[in-house]
Amino acid sequence: MNEIEAAIQDKVRSLLEAEKIQFFIGYEKGSDPIHSAPCFVKEPKDVERLVWDPFCAHNLVTFIIDEKKRELPRGEEPDSRPIGLLVKGCDSKAMIQLMSENKIAREEVYIIGVCCNGVIDSTKLEKILTEKSIDFEALAESDIQVDKDSVVIKYKKEKVSIAKKRVLLDKCPDCMSPNTLVYDDLLGDSVEPADSRDYTSVEEIEALSLDKRWEFWKKLLTRCIRCSACRNICPICYCKECAVDSAHQVITPKTTYQEKANKGTWIEQTVDLPENLFFHLTRMLHMAGRCINCGECERVCPMNIPLSLLTRKLEKEVKELFGYEPGKDVDAKPLMSTFEEDDPGDFIK
Amino acid sequence: MSEFEPKIVAFLCKWCSSAGADLAGVSRLEYKPNVIPIRVMCSGRVDPLFVLKALKEGADGVLVSGCHPGDCHYVQGNMFARRRFIILKKLLEFVGIHPDRFQVSWVSASEGTKFTKVIDDVVESVKALGPQTKFKKVGIDE
Numbered sequence: 001m002n003e004i005e006a007a008i009q010d011k012v013r014s015l016l017e018a019e020k021i022q023f024f025i026g027y028e029k030g031s032d033p034i035h036s037a038p039c040f041v042k043e044p045k046d047v048e049r050l051v052w053d054p055f056c057a058h059n060l061v062t063f064i065i066d067e068k069k070r071e072l073p074r075g076e077e078p079d080s081r082p083i084g085l086l087v088k089g090c091d092s093k094a095m096i097q098l099m100s101e102n103k104i105a106r107e108e109v110y111i112i113g114v115c116c117n118g119v120i121d122s123t124k125l126e127k128i129l130t131e132k133s134i135d136f137e138a139l140a141e142s143d144i145q146v147d148k149d150s151v152v153i154k155y156k157k158e159k160v161s162i163a164k165k166r167v168l169l170d171k172c173p174d175c176m177s178p179n180t181l182v183y184d185d186l187l188g189d190s191v192e193p194a195d196s197r198d199y200t201s202v203e204e205i206e207a208l209s210l211d212k213r214w215e216f217w218k219k220l221l222t223r224c225i226r227c228s229a230c231r232n233i234c235p236i237c238y239c240k241e242c243a244v245d246s247a248h249q250v251i252t253p254k255t256t257y258q259e260k261a262n263k264g265t266w267i268e269q270t271v272d273l274p275e276n277l278f279f280h281l282t283r284m285l286h287m288a289g290r291c292i293n294c295g296e297c298e299r300v301c302p303m304n305i306p307l308s309l310l311t312r313k314l315e316k317e318v319k320e321l322f323g324y325e326p327g328k329d330v331d332a333k334p335l336m337s338t339f340e341e342d343d344p345g346d347f348i349k
Numbered sequence: 350m351s352e353f354e355p356k357i358v359a360f361l362c363k364w365c366s367s368a369g370a371d372l373a374g375v376s377r378l379e380y381k382p383n384v385i386p387i388r389v390m391c392s393g394r395v396d397p398l399f400v401l402k403a404l405k406e407g408a409d410g411v412l413v414s415g416c417h418p419g420d421c422h423y424v425q426g427n428m429f430a431r432r433r434f435i436i437l438k439k440l441l442e443f444v445g446i447h448p449d450r451f452q453v454s455w456v457s458a459s460e461g462t463k464f465t466k467v468i469d470d471v472v473e474s475v476k477a478l479g480p481q482t483k484f485k486k487v488g489i490d491e
């Protein structure tokens with residue numbers, strides 16, 4: 001057990017014992033040593049399940065939104081105590097964004113922040129290990145050592161070293177907020193943030209001709225099965241009713257014509273390129289000035305669609321056009337419900 | 350084969366651009382008949398999803414036209430619209446849809462001539478691009 005892990009456990013134990021929080025959301029070890037999973041701790045005896053290692057990928061802020069959406073069972077009194085939450089640097093931007101949108105109040109969450117040295121992309125690591133015919137499921141946790149630049153794996157008395165940058169999540173190398181920005185407690189040594197964001201992947205697409213770009217996206221978006229995982233995991237996407245769900249209107253003999261008329265069908269259920277494109281553009285339009293590039297949508301996509309190309313493009317445009325950075329300032333005005341007299345307007349005839 | 354005639358969907362705000370179109374009409378100015386005008390109360394009423402839906406349903410191009418900055422009947426509607434539309438435009442371009450497929454203009458109630466010019470320009474530029482096939486749903490007929 002590392003120091004941070006011990007500190008988390010101690011802190012959570014004392015919070016739970018003093019009944020200061022409803023429950024705590026952190027990470028526990030997943031089904032194999034190269035995955036960690038979200039973990040809800042309600043009893044002090046369970047705090048030993050909590051871990052902190054380089055596989056803690058999930059943005060746990062999403063669960064606060066889920067919790068707020070949950071209808072209270074009949075007879076249950078609302079609990080006014082905060083929910084405890086483990087928040088990495090990048091994820092704290094989601095927290096700030098939600099606070100600026102008045103979706104979460106600061107006192108509703110007890111935040112334990114952790115300074116983060118980067119999270120390993122289990123999928124990338126799994127691929128490399130499989131190529132080297134290493135059975136990662138048989139590894140013990142202590143067989144995996146992650147230091148500053150490399151991941152060292154002990155396997156059958158051999159040592160395999162993999163450069164860390166090959167297996168980091170795409171969002172980590174140019175992370176500009178490795179240290180949690182809002183917190184009640186902060187653990188770990190402060191980490192040096194990157195100097196600037198790296199938009200090479202976006203610029204490569206921008207450099208293509210329109211038709212080439214279309215071919216590129218056509219290939220990717222035809223693959224989308226519209227499972228909506230990317231939308232559901234997003235911490236910033238919180239509406240109870242979503243524009244892209246209009247296809248799921250249930251029509252019964254009792255549905256009136258007014259109801260049918262008032263419920264526009266933006267998207268049809270069919271999974272094809274135009275509908276998929278519509279889905280993704282809608283998602284991006286609704287995320288403009290709000291997406292904090294936590295990369296969760298890309299991580300959960302079962303079809304491995306590089307959605308962060310879209311989210312990074314959005315981030316880049318919003319910054320260039322309006323000098324706006326979501327998730328930075330709690331008092332920032334929402335980008336799309338404000339304007340400036342001198343907003344760019346050259347595209348208008 | 351007959352020449353390709355583009356189908357343009359135009360969202361015109363009631364107070365300026367739509368009135369501008371009326372002025373063009375009563376002044377007997379001629380403009381290209383390829384446009385399907387849809388009157389909305391304000392350019393701020395135009396959700397970017399309207400534009401996407403029009404393209405998906407087979408429009409070759411979409412025009413949104415509203416009052417000049419400062420003239421909006423609801424004071425600020427067009428200013429909010431301007432922010433939304435530039436993001437939409439950037440995203441459409443990023444996925445490879447020609448920027449001329451979605452155009453925006455400010456036309457006031459007194460600018461009948463400007464209205465005809467805007468329409469003619471939009472029609473010409475979209476005509477040059479040919480039919481819009483990328484976003485269009487298969488099975489939507491002419």
Ligand code: SF4
Pocket residue numbers: 223224225226227228229230231297300301302303304305307
């Ligand atoms: S998670 Fe992937 S497959 Fe599912 S809807 Fe999103 S992009 Fe499509």
Ligand code: SF4
Pocket residue numbers: 230233234235236237287290291292293294295296297298311
């Ligand atoms: S990166 Fe994806 S999941 Fe994260 S805020 Fe942006 S859209 Fe949501």
Ligand code: FES
Pocket residue numbers: 362363364365366390391392393415416420421422423424426427
């Ligand atoms: S009323 Fe014309 S743009 Fe608002």
